[in-house]
Amino acid sequence: MTKQSDTEITAEQLREHVATLLAEHDPARTDRLDFLRARFDAGLAWVHFPVGLGGLDAPRALQSVVDSELARAGAPDNQPRKIGIGLGMAAPTILAFGTEEHKARFLRPLWTGEEVWCQLFSEPGAGSDLASLATRAVRDGSDWIVNGQKVWTSSAHTASWAIIVLRTDPDVPKHEGMSYFVLDMTAPGVEVRPLRQITGEAEFNEVFLTDVRIPDSQRLGEIGQGWQVARTTLMNERVAIGGGALPREGGMIGRLAEQWRNNPELRAPDLHDRLMRLWVSAEATRLVGERLRQQLAAGVPGPEGSGAKLAFATLNQAISGLEVELMGEQGLHYSDWTMRRPETVDFFGKDAGYRYLRAKGNSIEGGTSEVLRNVIAERVLGLPSEPRVDKDIPWKDLPR
Structure with a gap:
């Protein structure tokens, strides 16, 4: 064509x-x-x-x-739930910063699901403050040798490839010394271990990197441009998590409304008032998300995606909490506490108890709610930035 x-x-x-x-x-x-x-x-x-x-x-x-x-x-x-990280985060980043060879090599098997992707950003000492990351990449000819640890990595146990941000220059301020790569998850020195969550399952992982070689040809963007490339990924991630298309009463609010309609004996006036407030908030958030997708169709995602993701987390936690309260003793039922390693991220599950527990992670994954409030304040509302005393200090000199 x-x-x-x-x-x-x-x-x-x-x-x-x-x-x-x-x-x-x-x-x-x-x-x-x-x-x-x-x-x-x-x-x-x-x-x-x-x-x-x-x-x-x-x-x-x-x-x-x-x-x-x-x-x-x-x-x-193409089973989008299984390959959501590739579709929502890796693909737009590769399109924006990859070479023609990168695009030709990765986009087709990514979209068809032949190759699953994961995201290696967070570290034990660099989560909310991603720019503090310490996993080092040292140049060795045409390769980079990588040592360090990443954490909270969804789907790493099923992934063929990863998008990863690494410290390539410790002698400059933290935002300037990072570079962005794609990593073969089957490369020697890559070890994936499960992290069991409060739900009993392990969709998350920690990944250890020991003398892993990444060819320089697998770098996205220029050396030292990792923060700028990562911001593209993060903006798309927040839209992917919080800006998904839903029908009216889609998502968590639909399950709560169903419980209300099907169990009249559980109803109480104060619960009805809380339900209606949450229903209105969910519908307003859904409509705002629709407008966000229209803006996205006209260009690239902006900081508004942070608002969508923040609302998603806040609402899910409030809605799931009310559902458990509405169901009384039944709300404590949990049918599957066995250790599982699911291939997809499931925000909803089949039990109210699962939804209540899983929603606790919504305010952490994809950017903590505290960080997102800062993004909204500074980049959407135009409020003064928080003081950043480490802005011009070389990364190697920062206290840890």
């Missing part, structure tokens, strides 16, 4: 592209992976991506046209 160069591609033209794909690759008779590869090659993976990289240079808002047409035809999807 060729790029629509004279006029912007239309919804009707996209439907024609979908019809051609379905005619040439009948979902009922085509292997799932073969169909996904054909869809990518037809430019119907991310329609707003460039031609040849899974897209048609079409308006991002038209992606829903393709998705609905293919869903109606019974076409397989």
